[in-house]
Amino acid sequence: MRRLAIAMLALSCAACATMTPPKPWEKGDLARPSMTIGSDPLGDRGNAHVYESKEMTGGGGSVGGGGCGCN
Amino acid sequence: MNMEATGSRFRRRVARVAIGCALASAALLAAPAQAVGIGAVAPAFALPDGAAKIVSLRGLKGHVVYVDFWASWCGPCRRSFPWMSAMQKKYGAQGLEVIAINVDKRRADADRFLAQVPAQFTTVFDPSGATPGSYDVKAMPSSILIDADGNVALVEEGFRDERRDALEARIRALLDRS
Numbered sequence: 461m462r463r464l465a466i467a468m469l470a471l472s473c474a475a476c477a478t479m480t481p482p483k484p485w486e487k488g489d490l491a492r493p494s495m496t497i498g499s500d501p502l503g504d505r506g507n508a509h510v511y512e513s514k515e516m517t518g519g520g521g522s523v524g525g526g527g528c529g530c531n
Numbered sequence: 532m533n534m535e536a537t538g539s540r541f542r543r544r545v546a547r548v549a550i551g552c553a554l555a556s557a558a559l560l561a562a563p564a565q566a567v568g569i570g571a572v573a574p575a576f577a578l579p580d581g582a583a584k585i586v587s588l589r590g591l592k593g594h595v596v597y598v599d600f601w602a603s604w605c606g607p608c609r610r611s612f613p614w615m616s617a618m619q620k621k622y623g624a625q626g627l628e629v630i631a632i633n634v635d636k637r638r639a640d641a642d643r644f645l646a647q648v649p650a651q652f653t654t655v656f657d658p659s660g661a662t663p664g665s666y667d668v669k670a671m672p673s674s675i676l677i678d679a680d681g682n683v684a685l686v687e688e689g690f691r692d693e694r695r696d697a698l699e700a701r702i703r704a705l706l707d708r709s
Contacts, residue, residue: 483660483663483664483668484663484668484669484670484671484673485600485602485634485660485663485668485671486660487604487671488602488603488604488634488635488636488637488640489636491604491605492604
């Protein structure tokens with residue numbers, strides 16, 4: 461059982477190792493509008509604006525905080 | 532007691548395997564140090580243009596060559612085309628050759644782009660991505676200025692309006708020297 465678990469872990473790691481991120485010239489499909497998470501660019505911008513104005517003390521949609529150093 | 536010992540041995544073994552895998556994948560993912568080096572011989576290419584005529588870098592020896600990697604999905608490429616057309620028109624007689632290498636997987640995408648944004652310079656097609664690979668392109672678009680001896684003089688990543696004059700000055704300097 462444990463040996464199987466180790467084998468599975470090694471296999472899954474090996475699978476990750478063969479994956480490389482796409483090169484800059486291979487991002488054509490990623491750049492398509494249908495690859496965005498939202499469906500309506502204008503609506504998404506509006507939602508993001510409201511969210512950031514409400515939640516900016518906690519960093520809004522990004523990682524950093526509001527500059528007070530408390531986050 | 533015995534169970535505990537086997538448990539910790541198992542954990543150690545799992546940790547070792549995990550570390551080994553992490554190191555292996557890190558080694559595989561490690562990218563080459565930098566894009567094609569300044570002063571190095573520009574990697575050769577021979578690619579078909581719109582009329583399936585092969586354009587090779589070797590055939591352009593003696594010319595100052597401005598190689599531009601572009602794609603239909605790349606926004607700044609759209610802005611760079613009129614500038615490259617202007618450069619070709621202005622300096623073509625002095626020996627400048629603008630070669631725009633398209634890296635689209637689907638030729639139809641490139642053709643649609645070219646119908647919207649006319650190109651008054653040579654456009655070639657490399658759907659395989661071998662040429663951007665050999666130049667180790669880091670950004671889209673990327674431009675490589677190659678002197679008359681076939682050596683890389685400048686690598687420009689992206690296309691920014693405020694760099695137009697500096698790029699033109701470099702082109703002019705290389706043309707004056709050759």
